[in-house]
Amino acid sequence: MAGPLGRLRQRMARDWQLRQLRDERWRFLWDEPPPNEWVSFDCETTGLDTRNDEIVAIGAVRIRGQRIMTSERLELLVRPEKKVLSAESIRIHRLRGQDVEAGLPAGEAVERLLRFIGPRPLVGYYIDFDCAM
Numbered sequence: 056m057a058g059p060l061g062r063l064r065q066r067m068a069r070d071w072q073l074r075q076l077r078d079e080r081w082r083f084l085w086d087e088p089p090p091n092e093w094v095s096f097d098c099e100t101t102g103l104d105t106r107n108d109e110i111v112a113i114g115a116v117r118i119r120g121q122r123i124m125t126s127e128r129l130e131l132l133v134r135p136e137k138k139v140l141s142a143e144s145i146r147i148h149r150l151r152g153q154d155v156e157a158g159l160p161a162g163e164a165v166e167r168l169l170r171f172i173g174p175r176p177l178v179g180y181y182i183d184f185d186c187a188m
Contacts, residue, residue, distance in 0.1 A: 081169070088174040093118045095178045096129075096168065098185045099148040101140055105187040109135040111155045112148065113168055118178070129171045132158035 073085055096115035102108035110133045117127040132155050140152050159167070179185060 084169065084172075084174055086174040088176060089119075091120050092175050093178050094172045094175045095123075096172070096182075096185060097179055098188050099144075099150060100188055101135055101137070101144050103184070105184065108188075109133070109137060110161055110164065110188050111135055111140065111144075111150050111158070113164055115168060115171055117175070129168065131164045131167060133161050133164045134158035136161070 069085055073082070076082060076085075094115050094117055096113065098110050098114075099112035100108050100110055112133060113129065113131045115129040117124045132150075134155055134157070140150065140155075145151055158164070177186070
């Protein structure tokens with residue numbers, strides 16, 4: 056989508072999204088991103104069903120140019136509402152019920168993640184799944 060037509064299309068989409076924004080606290084998400092910066096993030100979950108499973112951990116790190124900024128990272132444990140972690144999910148991410156019981160409520164964790172990301176583009180492995188969660 057490069058070129059003048061692509062940029063016009065992006066601006067129009069951004070303007071439409073801002074008009075739909077109901078909570079002004081999140082307007083910064085549409086700011087111009089810092090040049091040459093991205094955020095890589097990953098979620099650990101209770102399973103692979105985006106409708107019924109829950110997030111139990113979120114990790115994110117900023118990337119600037121070709122450097123992973125390990126000092127600029129976010130690591131959050133999230134307390135699942137159902138409090139049920141399958142043996143399979145524990146085997147994958149090694150987080151048990153007692154590990155996440157003191158975690159943040161999901162809404163608060165997502166707010167912190169959005170503030171950490173800001174307007175930066177996202178990168179990640181199987182990121183569609185993480186975003187859907």
